[in-house]
Amino acid sequence: xxxxxxxxxxxxxxxxxxxxxxxxxxxxxxxxxxxxxxxxxxxxxxxxxxxxxxxxxxxxxxxxxxxxxxxxxxxxxxxxxxxxxxxxxxxxxxxxxxxxxxxxxxxxxxxxxxxxxxxxxxxxxxxxxxxxxxxxxxxxxxxxxxxxxxxxxxxxxxxxxxxxxxxxxxxxxxxxxxxxxxxxxxxxxxxxxxxxxxxxxxxxxxxxxxxxxxxxxxxxxxxxxxxxxx
Amino acid sequence: xxxxxxxxxxxxxxxxxxxxxxxxxxxxxxxxxxxxxxxxxxxxxxxxxxxxxxxxxxxxxxxxxxxxxxxxxxxxxxxxxxxxxxxxxxxxxxxxxxxxxxxxxxxxxxxxxxxxxxxxxxxxxxxxxxxxxxxxxxxxxxxxxxxxxxxxxxxxxxxxxxxxxxxxxxxxxxxxxxxxxxxxxxxxxxxxxxxxxxxxxxxxxxxxxxxxxxxxxxxxxxxxxxxxxxxxxxxxxxx
Numbered sequence: 218x219x220x221x222x223x224x225x226x227x228x229x230x231x232x233x234x235x236x237x238x239x240x241x242x243x244x245x246x247x248x249x250x251x252x253x254x255x256x257x258x259x260x261x262x263x264x265x266x267x268x269x270x271x272x273x274x275x276x277x278x279x280x281x282x283x284x285x286x287x288x289x290x291x292x293x294x295x296x297x298x299x300x301x302x303x304x305x306x307x308x309x310x311x312x313x314x315x316x317x318x319x320x321x322x323x324x325x326x327x328x329x330x331x332x333x334x335x336x337x338x339x340x341x342x343x344x345x346x347x348x349x350x351x352x353x354x355x356x357x358x359x360x361x362x363x364x365x366x367x368x369x370x371x372x373x374x375x376x377x378x379x380x381x382x383x384x385x386x387x388x389x390x391x392x393x394x395x396x397x398x399x400x401x402x403x404x405x406x407x408x409x410x411x412x413x414x415x416x417x418x419x420x421x422x423x424x425x426x427x428x429x430x431x432x433x434x435x436x437x438x439x440x441x442x443x444x445x446x447x
Numbered sequence: 448x449x450x451x452x453x454x455x456x457x458x459x460x461x462x463x464x465x466x467x468x469x470x471x472x473x474x475x476x477x478x479x480x481x482x483x484x485x486x487x488x489x490x491x492x493x494x495x496x497x498x499x500x501x502x503x504x505x506x507x508x509x510x511x512x513x514x515x516x517x518x519x520x521x522x523x524x525x526x527x528x529x530x531x532x533x534x535x536x537x538x539x540x541x542x543x544x545x546x547x548x549x550x551x552x553x554x555x556x557x558x559x560x561x562x563x564x565x566x567x568x569x570x571x572x573x574x575x576x577x578x579x580x581x582x583x584x585x586x587x588x589x590x591x592x593x594x595x596x597x598x599x600x601x602x603x604x605x606x607x608x609x610x611x612x613x614x615x616x617x618x619x620x621x622x623x624x625x626x627x628x629x630x631x632x633x634x635x636x637x638x639x640x641x642x643x644x645x646x647x648x649x650x651x652x653x654x655x656x657x658x659x660x661x662x663x664x665x666x667x668x669x670x671x672x673x674x675x676x677x678x679x680x681x682x683x684x685x686x
Contacts, residue, residue, distance in 0.1 A: 272554060273473040274624050289475055289677035290625040296474040296532070296677070307623055309630045309658075310473070310504075311562040314555030318573065342580075348539055349551050350531040351581065356555030359574040390578040 221419045223427050224375060227399035228416070232443040233367050235260040237326060237397045240365075241267050245323040246316075248272070248357055251295035254326040254367055260447075268304075270322060272353040274313045277305030294353065317353065317360035325361035327354060329368045329396075331383040334430040335408040336393040338366065339385035351388075358389035370398035370427060377429035379403065379410060400424055402441055409433045414441040450617050450667050451646075455485035458640050458668040462486060462496050462605050465523075469502040469561065469632035470513060471608040474532070475676030477625035479609035479642050482668070483512050484686055486607070490521045498523040502561070502603055504554065504628060506530030506538035509680035517541055524548040526601070528557050534680065553581060558631060560601035565634025565663070570599050606636030609673065610659070613643030614650075617664030618657045626658065633663040642670040 228236075230253055238260035241247065248270045249255045258280075261267055270276050271293040278299040282288075287298035316322060331339040338358055341351045358364050368378055379396065396403045401424060402414040412432045415424055417440045425432050452458035459482060462468065472478030490496060499522055506525045507514030514537035516522050525547060530538050541547040552560065553575050563571055572595035576582040586597040608629040610619035619641055621629060633639045641659075646669040 271624075273476070274627050288623070289675050290477070290623040292474060292476055292624055292677075307621075307626055309626050310554075310558035310628050311631050314558050318555055318559075318575065348530055348535070348542055349549075350529045351551055351553050352529040353554040355553040355579060355581065356575045359577070360555075387579045 221423060223371060223400070223419075223423070226418060227370065228443060231256060231447045233397050233399055235443050235447055236402065236441065237365060237367050238262065241265055242323060246270055246276070246321065248317070248322050248325045248361065250325070250327040250354070250357075253328050255295065257326055257367070270313075270316060271299070272313055272317070274308050274310060275299070275301075275305065276308070276316070277302045314353070314356055317356050320360060320362060322361040324363045324365060325357040326365045326367060327357065329366045329378060330385050331378050331380055332366055332368070332393050332396055333380050333383045334405065334410045336391040336405045337383050338364075338388045338393050339383040340388045342386040344385065354388050358392035363394045364392050365395040365397065366393050367397045370400040375427070377427055380429035400427070400441070403432070406435070411435050412438050414439040416441050450661075450665060451615055452666050452668040455481055455642070455668055455670070456488070458482065458642075458666050459486045459489060459607075461638075462499075464496050465498050466496055466604045467500045467502065467602070469603040469606040469628075469636050471606070471627065471629035471632050472676070473504050473624070473627040474508065475678070475680065476623070477609050477621065477627050477629050478512050478676040479607045480512050480674040480676055480679070481670045482607040482640060482642050483516060487515055487519050487521070487686065490519055497521050500524040500526065502526045502601065504528055504557065505532055506535060508532035508676065509534045509683075510537065510685040511674075511679045512676050512686075514538065515686040517547065522547060524550065526550040526552060526557075528552050528554040551581065556598055557601070558628065560598055561628065561631040561635045563600035564602040565631060568600055570597050572597055601635065603632070603636040604638065606632040606639040608633055608639060608641045610641050610643045612645045612647055612652055613641055613667050614647045614652055614661070615667065616649050617641070617661030617667055618652050619643065619659040619664060620652060620656055621658055630659045633659045638665045639663060640666040640668065642668050642673065644671060644673050
């Protein structure tokens with residue numbers, strides 16, 4: 218029996234974001250969801266040229282300006298002030314979503330409440346209570362060439378977020394291609410979870426026990442190694 | 448050309464009760480605060496226009512702009528994609544009390560429905576929302592092995608938009624990411640009212656720089672140094 222504690226020994230969000238950032242391709246166009254996924258840009262590997270898209274109509278934006286230097290006409294989809302990189306462009310919302318829906322983005326990274334083994338994603342609504350809000354998530358999941366998710370492997374209560382079928386309202390059907398979790402990196406291939414990497418400290422059995430659908434192995438499972446000091 | 452309105456008051460004078468109104472902006476950027484406040488002034492003074500439907504990406508933030516419209520009690524329905532903000536109290540209070548209707552639309556679908564209306568396209572197909580709660584009751588069709596949802600175009604009686612430069616024939620430019628929904632709404636509404644920070648004589652805006660050609664604009668009103676909604680929210684301003 219492993220002494221790995223899933224709730225305490227898992228990766229922090231920054232470490233998940235770091236791992237996802239290692240897969241950013243040189244020359245790619247990428248949309249990062251508001252909040253957790255946005256952190257990925259911070260860990261973009263040196264020497265790789267990535268152009269970030271934001272739904273409200275900017276391509277080629279950079280980091281946040283210094284406090285006091287904000288121009289509130291220059292924001293991202295999270296309504297945070299950003300700066301421009303050389304080669305940036307502005308466009309209206311229909312052009313922005315043509316970039317999304319027309320298949321021009323190489324990658325979209327989103328957060329998740331639940332991911333199913335067939336690639337279904339639930340990330341916009343936890344059910345009936347409160348005020349519903351959807352934003353651009355339903356567009357991104359069907360538009361980008363690859364749709365990745367960054368998420369904790371389990372909920373705060375320790376329940377699996379990777380399931381055989383989602384129980385929460387869906388954002389999209391069969392749309393997720395890769396999941397970076399606090400314990401593993403998992404691809405979705407032909408309606409199955411295929412385990413690519415896992416933390417060395419957790420056994421396959423224990424990882425399976427906190428996953429709500431069968432983890433398939435196709436070739437070698439690598440160690441999920443991330444810097445400890447982030 | 449008689450597109451130039453003498454005042455904000457004049458610019459919004461014809462908007463009737465129950466009008467469907469597109470309002471430009473994404474969050475605070477591109478929100479035509481002065482036009483919205485002129486409409487609120489009219490409602491407070493005359494009780495009209497009441498029970499309007501507002502189309503915007505969001506549902507107001509803080510206590511100015513669309514949030515102030517909602518708080519004033521003149522909005523019967525919101526059509527938007529993301530009615531959440533740092534301070535969405537105005538909308539949330541009315542919505543949870545059942546006093547305002549909400550039509551939730553995915554953001555890209557909202558943009559495309561507006562664009563389609565402006566281009567004379569009554570409906571289109573998109574994979575967005577297929578198989579989700581937001582596609583319930585909508586026709587679907589398969590194209591090339593993939594499933595799509597049919598969406599209707601979205602028109603409006605009026606559009607209130609914010610531009611940077613404008614001229615007397617209605618040509619407009621926008622400032623940075625404040626462009627967002629403004630050019631689309633200008634095309635889609637039966638009557639488009641634009642507030643411009645800089646009013647130029649025709650010929651001053653280079654034809655190559657025009658983003659919204661004047662054919663899409665009915666009324667232009669000069670508002671130098673316009674308020675920025677995000678700054679108002681940060682100041683805690685109320686209208």
